[in-house]
Amino acid sequence: MSHAFAFERVGIVGLGLMGGSLARGLRVLDNGPRIVAFNRHREDAERALADGVIDAVASTAVEAVEGQDLVVYATPLDVVREMMEAHSEGWGDATVTDVAGLKGPLLRDTAELGFAAQFVGSHPMAGGTATGYESSSADLFSGETVFVCGGEADSERIGAVQSMWQSMGARVRPIDADAHDRLMVWASHLPQLISNVVARAMAEAGLSVKDLGPGGRDLTRLAESSPAMWSSLLDEASEENIRAIESVQSGLDVLREALSERSLDEVAELMRTTREWRKEQ
Amino acid sequence: MSHAFAFERVGIVGLGLMGGSLARGLRVLDNGPRIVAFNRHREDAERALADGVIDAVASTAVEAVEGQDLVVYATPLDVVREMMEAHSEGWGDATVTDVAGLKGPLLRDTAELGFAAQFVGSHPMAGGTATGYESSSADLFSGETVFVCGGEADSERIGAVQSMWQSMGARVRPIDADAHDRLMVWASHLPQLISNVVARAMAEAGLSVKDLGPGGRDLTRLAESSPAMWSSLLDEASEENIRAIESVQSGLDVLREALSERSLDEVAELMRTTREWRKEQ
Numbered sequence: 438m439s440h441a442f443a444f445e446r447v448g449i450v451g452l453g454l455m456g457g458s459l460a461r462g463l464r465v466l467d468n469g470p471r472i473v474a475f476n477r478h479r480e481d482a483e484r485a486l487a488d489g490v491i492d493a494v495a496s497t498a499v500e501a502v503e504g505q506d507l508v509v510y511a512t513p514l515d516v517v518r519e520m521m522e523a524h525s526e527g528w529g530d531a532t533v534t535d536v537a538g539l540k541g542p543l544l545r546d547t548a549e550l551g552f553a554a555q556f557v558g559s560h561p562m563a564g565g566t567a568t569g570y571e572s573s574s575a576d577l578f579s580g581e582t583v584f585v586c587g588g589e590a591d592s593e594r595i596g597a598v599q600s601m602w603q604s605m606g607a608r609v610r611p612i613d614a615d616a617h618d619r620l621m622v623w624a625s626h627l628p629q630l631i632s633n634v635v636a637r638a639m640a641e642a643g644l645s646v647k648d649l650g651p652g653g654r655d656l657t658r659l660a661e662s663s664p665a666m667w668s669s670l671l672d673e674a675s676e677e678n679i680r681a682i683e684s685v686q687s688g689l690d691v692l693r694e695a696l697s698e699r700s701l702d703e704v705a706e707l708m709r710t711t712r713e714w715r716k717e718q
Numbered sequence: 719m720s721h722a723f724a725f726e727r728v729g730i731v732g733l734g735l736m737g738g739s740l741a742r743g744l745r746v747l748d749n750g751p752r753i754v755a756f757n758r759h760r761e762d763a764e765r766a767l768a769d770g771v772i773d774a775v776a777s778t779a780v781e782a783v784e785g786q787d788l789v790v791y792a793t794p795l796d797v798v799r800e801m802m803e804a805h806s807e808g809w810g811d812a813t814v815t816d817v818a819g820l821k822g823p824l825l826r827d828t829a830e831l832g833f834a835a836q837f838v839g840s841h842p843m844a845g846g847t848a849t850g851y852e853s854s855s856a857d858l859f860s861g862e863t864v865f866v867c868g869g870e871a872d873s874e875r876i877g878a879v880q881s882m883w884q885s886m887g888a889r890v891r892p893i894d895a896d897a898h899d900r901l902m903v904w905a906s907h908l909p910q911l912i913s914n915v916v917a918r919a920m921a922e923a924g925l926s927v928k929d930l931g932p933g934g935r936d937l938t939r940l941a942e943s944s945p946a947m948w949s950s951l952l953d954e955a956s957e958e959n960i961r962a963i964e965s966v967q968s969g970l971d972v973l974r975e976a977l978s979e980r981s982l983d984e985v986a987e988l989m990r991t992t993r994e995w996r997k998e999q
Contacts (some may be wrong), residue, residue, distance in 0.1 A: 564933030582931065623923045624930050627916065628937035634969035635912055636992035641965065642904045646996060649905050650843030650863070652943075655936045656909035661996045662933075664989035668982045675977045682974045684922060686967060688915035691962045696956045701949045708945035711917035715927060715942045 443597035444470050444532070448505040450498045450520060452476040452485055454564050455536045457513030457573025460490045462605035465575050475501035481570040503527045506655045507601070510535040515669035518546055532594040534559045538621055538670045540586040540614040553589035557598040558614060559582040560621070561607065566661035579606030586614040622677040626670065630678070631685065632659035724878035725751050725813070729786040731779045731801060733757040733766055735845050736817045737792030738854025741771045743886035746856050756782035762851040784808045788882070791816040796950035799827055806831045813875040814841045819902055819951045821867040821895040834870035838879040841865040841893060841902070842888065848940035860887030867895040903958040907951065911959070912966065913940035 447463060447470040451455045456474065463469045475495040476482040482494040495501035502508045502524050510517040514537040521533075521543070533556045535543060540558040547556035563581040583602040587595035599609045612620075636657045639649075649657065669677060695703040728744060728751040730747065732735045737755065744750045756776040757763040763775040776782035783789045791798040795818040802814075802824070814837045816824060821839040828837035835986050844862040864883040868876035880890045893901075915936045920930075952959060976984040 448971060462858070565932055582928075620925065620929055623920055623925050624934045627919070628930075628934045630973060631912060631916055631935060632933075633989055633992045634966055634973060635908065636995055637969050637988060638908070638962065638965040639904055640917045640992065640995045642962070644901065644904050645998060647863075648901055649909075651846055652913075652940045653909045655831050655939050655991075656913060656938050657996055659933045660989075660992040662989070662993070664986045664993065667989060668986050670981060671977065671985055672982050675980060679974055679977055681919065681923070682970050682977070684919040685915055686970050686974075688918050689963050689967050689970075692911060692915060693960055693967075696952065696960055696963070699953060699956060701953050704952055705945045705949050708941075708943070708948060711914045711921065711938075711941040712945065714917055714921045715938055717926060 443600060444505075444507040446470055446505045447472050447507045447509065448495070448501040448503075448531075449474040449491070449509045449511055450501050451511035451516075452481050452491075452570045452573075453511060454568050454570075454572050455561065456509065456578070457481075457485065457490070457570040458563075458575065458577035459509060459536070459605075460485060461573055461575035462578060464490050466604055466714050470506070473501050473505070476570070485570060499524055499527055502531070504529065505531045506642075507531060507597075507609060508533045510537075513537065513666040513669055514539055514542065514673065515545060518622040518669075521546055522550065522635065528552065528555065531555065532590075532597060534598050536561055538625060538666070539618045539673050540584070541618045542673055544586060544588040544614045553593050555594065556588065557590045557595050558584075558585075558586035558588065559598060559602065560617065561602070563607075563624075566658060566663075568663050576606065578602060581607055582610050583607040584610050584612050584617050586612060586617055588614060589669050618674060619677055621670075622674050622681050626674060627685070629659050629662060630666065630671075630682065632657055632662075636660035650669060722847060724881060725786075725788040727751055727786045727813075728753050728788045728790065729776070729782040729784075730755040730772070730790045731782050732792035733762050733772075733851045733854075735849050735851075735853050735858070737790065738762075738766065738771070738813075738851040739844075739856065739858035740790060740817075740886075741766060742854055742856035744882075745771050745857060746886055747885055751787070754782050754786070754788060755852070780805055783812070783842065784812065788812060788813045789814045791818075794947040794950055795820055795823065795954065798824060799950075802827055803831065806833050809833065809836065812836065813838060813871075813878060814912060815879050817842055819906060819947070820899045820954050821865070823954055825867060825895045829870065835872050836875065836944060837869065838871045838876050838964045839865075839867035839869065840879060840883065841867075841898065842883070842887075843906070846859040847939060847944075849944050857887065862888055862893050864888040865891050865893050865898050867893060867898055869895060895957065899955060900958055903955050903962050904991075907955060907959050907982065908962040908966070910940050910948065911952075911963065913938055913943075916932055917941035 472491040473493045475490045561583040754774045842864045857888040
């Protein structure tokens with residue numbers, strides 16, 4: 438498969454950590470595309486222009502998506518949905534993708550809009566708790582997994598979106614949208630919510646972050662994540678999220694009972710099992 | 719305060735991650751002490767001798783503790799307790815310390831043995847999930863907190879143990895043993911157990927570690943910890959551990975209810991609160 442870059446003109450909506458890193462990653466490619474970007478806070482888009490990371494600042498989101506080969510929405514899920522509905526007539530023949538954490542709602546939306554053939558959903562499993570253009574970097578996606586949900590899109594467009602991510606060093610993983618969304622509840626939403634709840638318990642017990650060692654810091658790191666991007670993800674996937682929370686609760690019941698009965702062998706067995714799971718690659 | 723090294727002869731029992739790192743850290747000091755060490759697997763002690771990290775291999779634990787200025791037990795809590803009972807007659811005038819995760823039981827044991835004046839408990843909040851001499855390093859303690867519980871010990875001995883940790887770049891935090899042990903349940907045991915339980919839930923849902931992004935990997939990292947050191951810690955502190963688990967369970971109840979009622983504002987409020995807690999330093 439050729440890695441020649443398939444898109445000459447790219448429009449990015451949202452120049453935060455994801456959109457900014459995408460622009461930077463595309464910018465350092467040989468024969469990279471011309472990039473136009475819109476950002477809600479215009480200062481960051483102006484800064485990206487001054488940094489040479491983009492070629493032009495769009496004054497509106499619509500302006501950023503018109504006349505492009507590739508349109509990328511790099512905003513929270515609910516904003517992607519609103520914008521897609523407002524913008525689709527302006528896409529022309531562009532391939533459209535995004536970086537949100539759930540893919541089913543977007544594939545259904547674009548099908549309803551009559552643009553299923555043009556939309557290829559992306560979800561890069563990259564980034565930490567930092568947010569904003571100032572945290573963006575050209576190698577954010579390097580070595581990380583990017584899920585690609587082609588759905589009903591033309592296979593050429595799917596291949597082109599996959600190549601784009603691969604050109605930035607990402608490992609592309611094609612997946613069905615529903616399977617992706619269920620997986621994310623367990624792999625991404627659950628760790629996020631657990632980190633928040635454990636941080637809450639520590640705070641209520643009177644601890645501060647400086648009381649933690651490396652392990653406690655790791656476990657509560659996600660509690661620093663931005664609440665803004667999470668609301669729409671949790672709203673869409675709340676039933677599977679409840680199942681995941683209940684699964685952890687039942688694990689905690691088992692553990693609590695083992696500790697009250699001083700069945701340390703049972704606790705050790707849990708630890709051995711999960712240690713083996715962690716070490717399998 | 720002078721940082722001149724107070725101990726000329728140090729005996730270390732256990733050359734794993736902690737004992738090995740301590741030996742390495744002392745070895746690189748100007749005017750560092752002569753170090754004798756015992757390790758259950760003699761090969762690692764021989765390797766440390768060949769590496770120049772220690773000066774002599776002891777054939778038995780007793781041999782390592784006799785005739786020293788400082789004795790350090792770097793083994794799991796239950797092993798420290800057994801050895802202290804068996805060894806105390808051989809300590810002479812040595813100052814005795816350890817690196818275990820709970821301090822109350824050891825202060826009570828040494829008081830019963832009649833050695834309260836000589837025992838200064840230490841707990842370095844350092845290291846990750848790696849174990850063994852092969853993972854040890856001279857800068858393991860650098861920048862990390864070491865709790866020091868002096869109890870009834872002579873103040874000169876407390877000062878000398880504190881200076882030893884400071885000489886390796888650690889931030890010493892003097893603390894009452896009971897306060898330390900309660901703190902550790904929330905700061906250290908709870909994250910460990912949560913990581914195991916979340917890993918179990920993910921495994922049961924059919925996930926593997928390669929399905930995780932950076933956040934999910936952080937949250938399940940502790941599930942790789944060695945079960946061996948945990949049993950005695952959990953056994954000693956099981957009541958406070960049960961309270962900590964119950965606190966997380968009640969947080970999960972709140973979250974589950976908010977998600978089933980689609981009260982996303984409540985979830986966002988939890989996220990904002992814990993984010994602020996995480997960012998306070």
